Amino acid sequence: MNLAWRAMTVDERGQFDKDGYLIIRGALSPEEVDFYRSAIERVYVRHTPGEAMHLLSAVRNCPDLVGLLDHPAVFGYVWSTLGWNAHVHHSHIDVHPRVAEREPSWWHWHQDGGRQNRELETDPRPRLSVKLAYWFSDLAEPGRGNLTIVPGSHKTNWLPGPPRRDLEWPQPPGAVEVTVNPGDVLFFDRRIWHARSDNYSDITRKVAFIGYTYRWITIRDEVADLPAQPWWHNASPVQRQLLGHAGDGTGDHAWGHFPDTTPLYGELAGRGLLDSSIPALIP
Ligand SMILES: O=C(O)CCC(=O)C(=O)O
Secondary structure: OOHHHOOOOHHHHHHHHHHOEEEEOOOOOHHHHHHHHHHHHHHHHHHOOOOOEEEEOHHHHOHHHHHHOOOOOOHHHHHHHHOOOEEEEEEEEEEEOOOOOOOOOOOOOEOOOOOHHHHOOOOOOOOOEEEEEEEOOOEOOOOEOOEEEOOOHHHOOOOOOOOOOOOOOOOOOOOEEOOEOOOOEEEEEOOOOEEEOOEOOOOOEEEEEEEEEEOOOOOOOOOOOHHHOOOHHHOOHHHHHHOOOOOOOOHHHHOOOOHHHOHHHHHHHHOOOOOOOOHHHOO
16 A cells, blocks of 8 residues: 555544654655655755755755655655645755854744744644654764754744843753654644754754645745756656646635645545545545
């Protein structure tokens, strides 16, 4: 069975709802880790060799990563939470070598979504998006630039932080460094409070983040010129949808009015996976 079409189990959904994240260990095979890591390294050498890289629009800048958009081992978590009317709105490739010396203090803690966290009035705010982080270096120990998170913090709108981001401030209570091996994937709710940490090891940190949201929320990545790129004709209809090119490109289509010409809807419907107990999966 292609795991892309395995729905999240009831237990996984319960854990995700409680903790705000899931770690999928060994999601990628060693060969896949080599393939994607080499692709990231090639891009890194062209961009900021030897320095930190935070490169937006992951697939546009590194087309070899297209297979991560709907990777069979983890894509089921995405459509199980967001349903079929989804796309990738924000993605980035990050490479962080050892920091030369202790970095000046900076409060990196945030929830994803930018102004969504100011402009939405509910408490807790809605989930709206989820993210996959694909790890390509050994972060099995803390101190290697691990992502830090506060488990279970995704339904908390506010975290007591410093009055200015550049002030020395203790980590929030309950913060943990996510320890992962190459090929592990972290699936997380955008609202979980998280922060990058500095890499004090000799292992260069390599990771790709892919963020998904509803098609009625606009895409932050650069996607307009993707159909002109040479690899585009090899992308599947679902991958094209995820990259912002589904249907006739109108707002009505993005609104979800035309499931029959929305590729992910077709894939799920054809497999009998439109579970009507999950609102986002209802046509
Ligand atoms: O690079 C990291 O570990 C943090 C990434 C991050 O903050 C984000 O994806 O919003």
